[in-house]
Amino acid sequence: MKIINVVGARPNFMKMAPIIAAMARHPHHIRPLLLHTGQHSDEQMSGRFFAQLGMPHPSFNLEVGNGTQTEQFARIMLAFEKVCRRECPELVLVAGDVTSTLACALAARQVGITVGHVEAGLRSFDVSMPEELNRRCTDHLSDFLFTTEASAGENLLREGITAEKIHFVGNTMIDTLLRQRQQAAGLSLIHEWGLAPGEYGLLTLHRPANVDSPEALEALLVVLEKVACRLPLLFPVHPRTMKAISRLGLSGRFSSSTRLSGIRPIAPQGYHEFLHLMMHARLVLTDSGGIQEETTLLGIPCLTLRDNTERPVTCTVGTNVLVGSRGESLQEEAEAILAGRCSPKGIPEKWDGRAAERIVDVLLARLYPR
Incomplete structure (x- = not known):
């Protein structure tokens, strides 16, 4: 199963790194490919993260460069559609809520490719935020919705997304933090x-x-x-x-x-x-x-x-x-x-460093049913 994992901006790298590592532990079933849109091209904001997080060199770099969100969105869609048609992956996995997330999800769906969204269902309910529009639209394009907290699943159900698409797995950013x-x-x-x-x-x-x-x-x-x-x-x-x-x-x-x-x-x-x-x-x-x-x-x-x-x-x-x-x-x-007047707090459910493993288990169970 060929899976294209998309990154484009700094937060994506921490979310995707443990997933790629988890996929690599199943070489007979998954062929993970990494695609960098180039949304962040600055070495400090991009290149160093690959080395520090132990991520493989990207199989594809769209090098879309700077511009307005609309300009970047259009360039990413045009370039990513060509990659999808040439590579024919079984799944495109996107993460978070940046421009690259929605652009690649939409391009993949337009050519008939299954989409998975890591960190699905989060809502600020503030549509003036570009990120809110990106994550809402991406969720409704996706076939696999991987959530980090219980409220995210509740948001998706209220929006009419069926329960079988929603998987409460935990937080892959926390996976990365615990490892690093x-x-x-x-x-x-x-x-x-x-x-x-x-x-x-x-x-x-x-x-x-x-x-x-x-x-x-x-x-x-x-x-x-x-x-x-x-x-x-x-x-x-x-x-x-x-x-x-x-x-x-x-x-x-x-x-x-x-x-x-x-x-x-x-x-x-x-x-x-x-x-x-x-x-x-x-x-x-x-x-x-x-x-x-x-x-x-x-x-x-x-x-x-x-x-x-x-x-x-x-x-x-x-x-x-x-x-x-x-x-x-x-x-x-x-x-x-x-003044020391802050009360101690706890750790959210499933923020235990195993979210990436759960995501891969879901994909294997659905795409390779016994």
Whole structure:
């Protein structure tokens, strides 16, 4: 059974790496191929992850490059359709909610190929988010829907998707974290920067709603500055965010002579490096979905700079707290964490490092019935 596994942006790599490894343990039944759309072509955001996660070199690289989401979507569909017609895979497996996810799912279905969606059923119920549109459409194109939490399956059933398509398997990002945690822990980055465990916060920003608007970005910077007065914030700057900061004329806000000197911008990090920083942080401030999940597994307090989350289990079971897209309750929640007033949390069901195995078991049972 030939399966094309699609990656395109940083989160996809962590979700797909353990699946490819699990497929490789069944060489008589599965021939896994890896396709990189090139949605993220920056070496820091793409190339290093293949090496660090032990992923094979991609069998195909569409090299779609930069552009608007619509431009990337069109280029991916055109190029991937040709791959599908030439290779004739039995299954295309996509993950998450990026442009590559929907574009490859739609191209595959249009030529009659079965589609599986890893991390299906997550909903923020905010259709202004491109990711929400991507994941909803991908789910309704897919034949196999692999979910990370119980609420995702409930969402799919409400939308009319039949129960036999839905498989609650756990979280493959957690599979990757558990496999890579020891290697990340052995790094010495924080000491090189003169920091100690628990003496800094970690900040990430990349969502359009937060970084594309001057008003929204400045509002966040004001409240982040107040937190940075109490705790230095390391800020690996996403290429998209760096472009927005430069375009909006806000680069000077990060110079050492300004009152935001507690925010320390650093280059984008590889997977091991970022995991190392996250493991030793006192708290994490983010607008990323995946980081909400990773901090939950690590037991690190997470303050999410959004009004909603498509991963509610990170709030109900995990360490995540929504503080608003303008950081309305950010300072209050950060002060509570620094004062030690955050209650211990648990680990969501099936976040045990075996999600990829369950996905492969489902595929083998369905496609090779006894």
